[in-house]
Amino acid sequence: MVDFKHPKFYVNREMSWLAFNDRVLDEARDSQNPLLERANFLSITQKNMDEWFMVRVASLQQQVMLGHEKVDAAGQTPQEQLAHVSLAAGQQIKNQYQVLTRRLLPALKREGFELLSADALTPAQVVFLKSFFEQELLPVLTPMAIDSTRPFPFLANDTLNIGVRLKKEDEKSEKYIAVLQVPETSGRVIALPEEKQYILIEEVVRLFLASLFPGYTIKESMVFHVLRDMELDVADDEDTPNILQEVQSKLQERERGRIIRVILSSTTSKALMTKLIKLLHVDEARTYLVNGPVDLTFLSAWLKLLDTPALRFPVFHGFDNPDLAPATLFDQIKQQDYLLHHPYDSFKPVVRFIQTAAHDPQVLAIKMTLYRVSGKSPIIKALGEAAQHGKQVTVLVEIKARFDEENNVHWARELERQGVHVVYGLRGLKTHAKVALVVRREDDTIRRYVHLGTGNYNDVTANFYTDMGLLTSDAELGADVASIFNILTGYSDPGFFHQLHMSPDGIREFIYEQIAHEIANAKAGKPAGIKMKFNSLSDERMVRHLYEASHAGVPVELIIRGITILKVGIPEVSETIAVHSIVGRFLEHSRIYSFENDGNPKVYLSSADLMTRNLDRRVELLFPLKADRLRDEVRAIFQTMWQDNVKTRVLQPDGQFVKKDRRGVATYDAQEIFIADSLAKQKKWQKQLDLTEATRRFEPLNNPFVNEDDGGDV
Structure with missing residues (x-):
């Protein structure tokens, strides 16, 4: 009997994440991508890694500090994981800078775009920057000395700083140390008068640094970037009287979390680096030297200044189905279900669904969950208008959505101000489900219209995240969604759902049942198979069920964008499992769960990935596609993605993701x-x-x- 729990059958979650980020980095290397898009991919890898450090690496560090010894699925303690991933992250940072300095900056220079260092400036440019420094930077710069009466200052999270080593002009000692934070008021990248030439703001500060320290000689200056532990530990129990105030309070505390990573310029002397590491109280294993501009997110700021469409992906706007125009929207949904595949289908019909409901005199109520929305959300605006028109509007705003907490607190307050009933979810759980319900009076009956989605109600990210949504007036789905909102807003235990499956617990158990059914079919010689697409697979119990399916001979095809702790190609364990990962122009975000079911396929969409948090600690929904044409459409979409040989990497038995061999075959993107x-x-x-x-x-x-x-x- 095979022990499916054995650590040798699993990959460490954090190492798998680093492998995903390297696939994004591979897009920055790919010369087939437009040049400015390659630079954007590199910037994305930095943003990804910053968030990973602030949350995942910080969590490992907390576990180590608390003395936790529990091993992960791959058999590693928190201490072992922390040491392993810190080293691997250092190698990936080196790879990032090789892509920058050896590929992207030379290529940009060939196109005429040049990022200058201070020693490459012309006299005229120095004059221009001196004026800029004195007018824009000098008034906001605050040099902070470090000595017995002036302790090391607090450095905010995700800030760029300059460390300075000085010598007093009448002394021999070079013991004086100071730091100053690089201001964000003028942007990171400064355009020089000469066309297509630019300089980073920290280079400008360093160029005129001496003016801040009269009477001292600057012996050394270096740039460094600080990241802090940004996990939000919100008490969400009976002793928390007001969750909104608790989140606001914890947001302030989070800004002072322990420093988790420091990146410094490689030109930093050993003496200054040692001094800073001691003052910052950061582990040397998570202190990284880089050969180039510190903090690669400067690329996103630079790209905004480079208006060159020829070096970008062609502009694309998704198909806006005329059937779903305001005048006909509800009539069309009453006649048939509509599947939306974003961004290839426009997100406008989803926005229009709420906007039309807000102004339709026959609409009585709107209920909706919001996890992440854009800064100027038209959906938020429409919900406020609906309330002002006298409709019953209830919105669950998840104020614990990571790194969107402040934005969501703002929107919660704004919706309340406009008369919307706002709730903050179930105690102890994040609400990650994406669902909207419109209740409409039609003749002598009440009809429910529903939108269910795999992605957020964010009209901006919907242009570059791939997601799916269903617009339906199906009575059973409508009744289920009404029950969901009764659970979320009141005291309700419906006992069962007609069509929906809900986490915690419900989605896990349902998928277990479907896997067991496919195993039984395979053993009986009937058609069997599992096809799934999601963002991450890190739940050990779910992996064991997939191993059991493979052991029984069930073909398993998985499209996983990010993390997977599963291994393929293990005899008697995962021989029939294949894993593909697509990383391309759009961020793959949709979740599909399809089961062969003896030749009568079942197809479901969901807001949930196969992660423990999604299955056990979040409110998530999994919903069926009941119409044959929609099931066929989603299965065809999956098959198209499975055949991709341009942006797909295939997981190998050794854990590597390798691009498909395209020699002698047609390109299929x-x-x-x-x-x-x-x-x-x-x-x-x-x-x-x-x-x-x-x-x-x-x-x-x-x-x-x-x-x-x-x-x-x-």
Whole structure:
């Protein structure tokens, strides 16, 4: 009997995450991508890694400090994981800077875009920057000396700072140390008067640093970046009277979390580096020297200044289905379900669903969950308008959504101000489900209209995240969604759902049942198979069930963008499991769960990944596609992605992700195929519209004598 729990069958979660980030870095290396997009991919890897350090590495450090010895699925203690990932992260940082200095900066220079160092400036540029420094930077710079009466200052999270070693002009000692935070008021990248030449703000500060320390000689200055532990430990129990105030309080505390990582310029002397490490109380294992600009997120600021469409992906707008125009939206959804595949299908119909409901006199109530929304959300605006029009509007705002807490607290307050009933979810659980309910009076009946999605109600990220959504008026789904909101807003235990499955517990148990059913079919010689797409697989128990399915001979196809602790190709354990990862222009974010079911496939979409937190500690929804045409459409979408040989990496038995061999085969880029299909639909509808308009122009009037300007009199 195979022991599916054995650590040798599992990969460490954090190492798997680093492997994912390296796949993103690979897009920055790929010369087939437009140059500015490659630079953007590199910036994304830095943002990804920063968040990973602030949350995951910080969590490991906390476990080590508390003396936790519990091993992960791969058999490693927190101490072993922390040492392992700190070293691996250092190698990835080196790889990032190799991509920057050896590939991207030279390529940008060939296109005429140059990032200058201080010693490359012309005299005229120095004059320009001196004026800029004195007017824009000098008033906000605060040099902070470090001595017996002036202790080391607090350095905020995610800030760029300059460390300075000085010598007093009448002394020999070089013992004087100071730091100053690089201001963010003028942006990170400064455009020079000469076209296409730029300089980083920290270089400008260092150029005129001497003016801040009269009477002293600067012996050394260096740039460093600080990250802190940003986990938000919110008490969410019976002793917490007001969760909104608790989150606001913890947000302030979080800013002072322990320093978890420091990145310094490689030109830093050993003496100054040692001094800073001691003052910052950071582990030397998480102190990294880099050969280039500290903090690669400067690239995103620089890219905003480089308006060169030819070096970008072509502009793309998803298909906006004319069926779902405001005048016909509810009538169309009443007739049939609509599947939306974003961004290839526009997110506008989802926004319009709420906007139309807000102004429709037949709509009685709107209920909705919000996890992440944009800074100027049209959905928030529409919900406020609906409340002002006298409709019952209830919104669950998840104020514990990581790094969106402050934004969501703001929106919660704003919605309350406009008369919306705002709730903050179930005690002890994050609400990650994406669902909206519109209750409408039609003749002598009440009809429920529902949107269920795999992604957030964010009209901005919907343009570059791939997600799926369902618009339906199905009575059973509507009743289930109504029950969900009763659970979220009141005291309710419905006992069962007609069609939906809900975490905690419900989604896990349902997927277990479906896997068991496929195992039984495989053993009986019936058609069996599992096809799933999600962002991460880190739940050990779920992996064991997939191993059991493979052991029974069930073919398992998994498309996983990010983490997977599962291994493939292990005899008697995972021989029938294949894992693909697609990293491309759009961030793969949709979740699909499909089961062969003896030739009568079942297809579900969900807000949940197969992570312990999603299955056990969050409110998530998994919902079926009941219409055959929609099931077929999603299965076809999955198959298109499975055949991709451009942006797909295939997991190997040794744990590496390797691109498919394209020698002798046609290029098959799933995201580009979906873009082409979307453009074809747009072209088809435009052609039909043009034909309709042309026909209308030549239609005879029913009464040629009517003059609209005079009210119809002859």
